[in-house]
Amino acid sequence: MCIIFFKFDPRPASKNAYRLILAANRDEFYHRPSKAADFWGANSEILSGLDLECGKEGGSWLGINKWGKLAGITNFMEGPPNPDLQGRGSLVSNYLIDKDQDSYSYLKKVSAEGLLYNGFNLITAEFKAKQDIMCYYGNRGSPEPIHLNPGIYGLSNSILETPWKKLLQGKHHFTNVVNDQSLSRDGLVQELLSILSNEELNTPDPLQETQGEAYPKAVVQALSAVCVCSPDYGTRAKTVILIDGESNVTFTERTMLDCDTSKWKTSSFQFKLQV
Template sequence: MCIIFFKFDPRPVSKNAYRLILAANRDEFYHRPSKLADFWGNNNEVLSGLDMEEGKEGGTWLGISTRGKLAALTNYLQPRQDRDARGRGELVTHFLTTDMDSLSYLKKVSAEGHLYNGFNLIAADLSTEKGDVVCYYGNRGEPEPVVLAPGGSIPCSFFQLRDGGTYGLSNALLETPWRKLCFGKQLFLEAVERSQELPKDALIAQLLHVLNNDEACQIQLLRTRAGSMCSPF
């Protein structure tokens, strides 16, 4: 299962603190072809890995641009996949190349969410001038995207920050307390708490250590009346 942890703090108290720390694992079949993370050949502003699966070429699951746009995607666990649905990886690539802001883009995506199998999408605009904005939308959750922001300065629905603006996302909706998510988030928090005292390379090594943790966290999946999968743990 894919998993993403991130800490978002647009106005850190310390000048040595990071505005965003993100760690993500992509859980995919080894035989599925993909390109390693690199700047795109036709667009040297965007850095990401790329899906090379036939019919899904050019999609991605995590990327960032030199213009401060960032997007990350996880699939939503569901019992059956619609083979005719659109490729979800395009949701990330389209945002990284559009001029739309993150909230406007996710509102557009929410209107087309039924065209895709289940997904979760994080979209962010990182700007020291305008202020950082991080948004979330899942097409198996609320109908409108939400803005993740401290203090709720943006007039729309949003989740209040918890654990100092730290979030976990796997193959259910944002912050769904699956055992592996709670376990991994605690490890991530421990690494992040030391971020100001560690050199950058050491922090990266700590985050990779978190992502490489192989402790099994058993989950019991239940099928809901709507046909989706959930876990009570």
């Protein structure tokens, strides 16, 4: 499970404004092997965390490359996953690797193969000199991908903008922060990381509980927080991505260490898009 909040503004009012502000949590079993965010690929042009789980190696949950392509994925809450289906993390990595396919065409191709994967929601984007584009597709929703209009969005483990209480709470706080023009870049990052660290339970939530009826009630309750914290499973990475009006990218990730919810390491990367 994961959660993503983002503000998409392809034509910001000034060069100091942001074309994208994104804040996301990755939730996973603590023991699942993975690599913290870093540049990878032959020319170090792709930045993401990587899954190291046997059979799922090389997949990712959120990443960006220097050509201006970005992708993020969340799982869809449903019954236990089918272990024989393809790894969903490859949908992010494959998009970041492909220099030629645009975001909508990629999702169109993915939509034709949706049954090969357990339930997912996938966001793809391109931040280019002439035009910024963001698209969305979920294989448990509409059969066609959609282009996203400028605005503020929330995505958890149901279809985009499904009003779970955790999503509404987090989106409310996210909106207040991104609309605060007084914040510096560093201040904005810190405020967004604070939102991602909110462990308050949002229960009862009949909408989330109905979708998660295949899971024990205690598990669904634990998953009702923006920042999930339970004995063996929870939020392992908190990521903030900013893209400003001059194509400068700030990528900040706070990663759990040693399966210990009290130990975190923060890494930050800055670069300019090659567009």
